[in-house]
Amino acid sequence: MSQYYYDLHVHSCLSPCADDDMTVHNIAGMAALKGLQIVALTDHNTCGNCRSFYAACKRQGIIPIAGMELTTAEEIHLICLFEELESAEAFEKEFKAYRLRVRNRVEIFGHQYYVDENDEVCGEEPDLLPPASALSLEEACRLAGSFQAFCYPAHVDRPSNGIINILGDLPESPAFSVIEYSSQADVAKMEADHPSLRGKKHVTNSDAHHLWDISEAEHALELADEPYSSSFVRRQLFRYLREGTS
Amino acid sequence: MTVRELVDRTGLTVLVLPDGDHEVSGVYAGDLLSWVMGRAKESQAFVTIMTNINVLAVTALLDLSCVIICEDAEVPPELIRSAEEKGINLLRSDAPEYETCVRLSSVL
Numbered sequence: 001m002s003q004y005y006y007d008l009h010v011h012s013c014l015s016p017c018a019d020d021d022m023t024v025h026n027i028a029g030m031a032a033l034k035g036l037q038i039v040a041l042t043d044h045n046t047c048g049n050c051r052s053f054y055a056a057c058k059r060q061g062i063i064p065i066a067g068m069e070l071t072t073a074e075e076i077h078l079i080c081l082f083e084e085l086e087s088a089e090a091f092e093k094e095f096k097a098y099r100l101r102v103r104n105r106v107e108i109f110g111h112q113y114y115v116d117e118n119d120e121v122c123g124e125e126p127d128l129l130p131p132a133s134a135l136s137l138e139e140a141c142r143l144a145g146s147f148q149a150f151c152y153p154a155h156v157d158r159p160s161n162g163i164i165n166i167l168g169d170l171p172e173s174p175a176f177s178v179i180e181y182s183s184q185a186d187v188a189k190m191e192a193d194h195p196s197l198r199g200k201k202h203v204t205n206s207d208a209h210h211l212w213d214i215s216e217a218e219h220a221l222e223l224a225d226e227p228y229s230s231s232f233v234r235r236q237l238f239r240y241l242r243e244g245t246s
Numbered sequence: 247m248t249v250r251e252l253v254d255r256t257g258l259t260v261l262v263l264p265d266g267d268h269e270v271s272g273v274y275a276g277d278l279l280s281w282v283m284g285r286a287k288e289s290q291a292f293v294t295i296m297t298n299i300n301v302l303a304v305t306a307l308l309d310l311s312c313v314i315i316c317e318d319a320e321v322p323p324e325l326i327r328s329a330e331e332k333g334i335n336l337l338r339s340d341a342p343e344y345e346t347c348v349r350l351s352s353v354l
Contacts, residue, residue: 166278168282168304
């Protein structure tokens with residue numbers, strides 16, 4: 001067992017609201033400098049940079065997680081993490097049909113760059129990625145679950161796109177075993193105000209849109225790691241998220 | 247005016263009406279449930295496009311007279327079933343929230 005410092009909510013330059021220098025190599029490099037071991041790439045409604053992110057993380061010795069920050073029809077931000085890169089990509093193919101088709105206006109929202117593992121821009125997404133998809137929270141969890149995703153509501157402490165503010169409380173269904181707090185969250189106050197959050201297993205992530213926002217080595221999980229391989233540790237992480245043990 | 251009378255005068259679609267005699271004291275429109283929870287007043291009609299099950303929790307908590315789902319938004323069968331069980335009046339409007347409120351205002 002070892003402590004693994006993580007950040008399971010980071011945006012790349014594919015998210016229009018993220019800096020253009022949030023390239024995969026820059027993210028992996030910054031994460032390594034900060035002493036993180038596990039990082040998830042979670043762009044708005046896309047997994048398009050995850051494959052390059054995997055390659056960049058490999059060079060930096062970071063364990064990558066392919067993910068997506070999905071916007072539900074209720075405008076709830078839902079983090080979907082995939083144990084396998086291929087599952088994330090297969091999910092994205094299916095999910096695309098539920099995205100709102102509205103063109104990005106770069107001058108207003110910013111660029112949505114696809115980058116390769118060497119940080120070279122290799123394309124730009126024409127449709128604006130972050131708006132609400134046509135999937136309700138329940139439907140989104142069901143569809144992502146059919147691709148073996150692990151889902152949790154993002155930044156439950158935030159007024160904008162946080163599940164508590166939108167739904168008034170954690171819903172009974174879908175039942176979330178894990179919730180995410182933002183780095184600025186006052187967990188004690190959240191738990192005092194919302195009994196449904198008390199004792200809930202949580203992760204604390206940066207939701208970084210700039211390189212400097214990526215988490216410091218502050219939040220760790222104790223994970224089994226022998227015999228060591230990055231895919232073994234990744235499996236332990238998912239086990240921890242799903243069952244609370246590793 | 248009761249919810250049943252409101253339906254008669256506005257032509258809103260009834261999804262379930264287990265408590266048609268509930269008096270309507272006014273209208274509150276909103277889609278952020280936490281916001282609605284802190285502001286809507288007892289017996290108001292709740293105008294929204296949200297169809298999550300928590301809509302019913304807020305409605306029951308505040309004893310609102312009915313929920314009016316606007317723009318013919320698709321209503322999950324569980325919501326209708328649960329409304330019936332909880333004794334909550336669930337109505338639907340083909341118009342957007344603003345037009346729905348205007349229509350309500352003309353009869354209330």
